[in-house]
């Protein structure tokens with residue numbers, strides 16, 4: 001049997017990300033260096049099966065991780081590789097996030113043929129996206145745009161746009177880069193489209209009582225990414241956002257200083273409340289919670305539930 005069983009979704013992006021984790025472990029952990037030491041186990045999730053409606057209607061982003069977490073608790077796999085963006089704010093009892101790979105560029109990309117900027121989309125253009133966060137920020141700047149649901153994996157969405165189903169779509173640069181597709185569009189500045197909390201980060205989850213695996217994962221953990229994601233998730237958990245609420249947040253760490261930006265918005269883009277915080281890296285969690293409380297206060301009662 002392999003020394004370590006790695007569970008992942010089966011999409012091309014998920015398998016690519018699983019490969020990055022396998023390679024990092026093989027490089028950094030002598031016990032996992034042999035070619036057959038790590039077995040990749042593909043697990044189908046509810047989120048993969050639902051392709052016809054927004055995930056916010058189907059029950060949220062936890063749908064991409066539930067079956068994988070059950071496989072881990074059932075000892076059918078030892079670690080799971082996820083996009084941090086798809087992770088709920090808390091892990092089930094017995095599991096924890098033990099490591100992050102170094103974060104990729106967190107920005108979103110506008111894919112609209114020759115058009116490279118949101119401002120240059122033509123009046124009333126049809127943009128396909130299912131993310132409320134992207135919808136709200138688009139409509140905030142361009143209330144004339146028509147936003148329609150577009151789901152499926154990266155290839156499917158690109159194909160639908162090329163077929164003319166929509167004029168434009170938005171995807172995460174991180175995923176496109178990992179698939180070698182970053183030239184399909186242009187990165188959107190963060191002041192126009194703040195990324196999702198966790199976007200661009202790959203996390204590795206394992207059982208809390210699996211000391212050997214935790215030791216192996218510690219060898220590949222990228223501390224600065226962990227710190228930034230901690231700040232973002234602290235903000236998210238204060239906002240207690242359901243997946244029906246547009247929330248965005250991104251932290252960067254430069255010379256020991258964290259800079260966190262966060263926002264909440266109405267799904268129709270009519271209101272958008274943004275804030276930012278700077279502080280020492282040891283204060284990641286406080287900083288995030290503080291930003292979250294400010295957004296809650298400024299939004300007022302009911303902002304996040306409407």
Ligand SMILES: NCc1[nH]cc(CCC(=O)O)c1CC(=O)O
Nearest residue numbers: 083085171172174175199200201
């Ligand atoms: N919701 C799906 C998802 N989860 C993570 C990524 C991209 C990779 C990342 O953010 O690390 C994507 C696709 C997308 O939004 O373009």
